[in-house]
Amino acid sequence: MKIGDPAPDFELQSNTGEKVRLSSYFGKKKTILFFYVKDNTLGCTAEVIGFRDNYAKISKDYEVFGINNDSQDSHMNFSQKHELPFKLLSDPGKKIASLYDAKGTLGMYTKRITYLIGLDGKIKKIVEGMGSGPHLEFVSNLQV
Secondary structure (H helix, E strand, O other): OOOOOEOOOOEEEEOOOOEEEHHHHOOOOEEEEEEOOOOOOHHHHHHHHHHHHHHHHHOOOEEEEEEEOOOHHHHHHHHHHOOOOOEEEEOOOOHHHHHOOOEOOOOOOEOOEEEEEOOOOEEEEEEEOOOOHHHHHHHHOOOO
16 A cells, blocks of 8 residues: 555444444545554553544544454453544454555554545555554644
């Protein structure tokens, strides 16, 4: 995936039990997809809290989704524990992670990578790196 590519469409189940289709946001709201390794781990918890803490500032212009291969139940508990205002999407077979170059090298976990998708459904920005720092810097510096 590179900047300018069309974002692959998908439908995944969220922590709330509803299905989310990415393309339903095209033309309505810019979208942030952040792939992260695992619920309830130190770095991933810091990352989701960073997105949560910036959500009020960015939610008018951006829809935010966190994605990894944890179960819907795991996402539900993680979301409730940290009072997340955005949905976490479950990708148990890592099919969507594969489409977005977010499948970890050993295939066990999801790689940390964040995408900003424009209203036109194309990739506008990509943030990579296993540490949560660059991802948190990205979301805290978003222009609204």
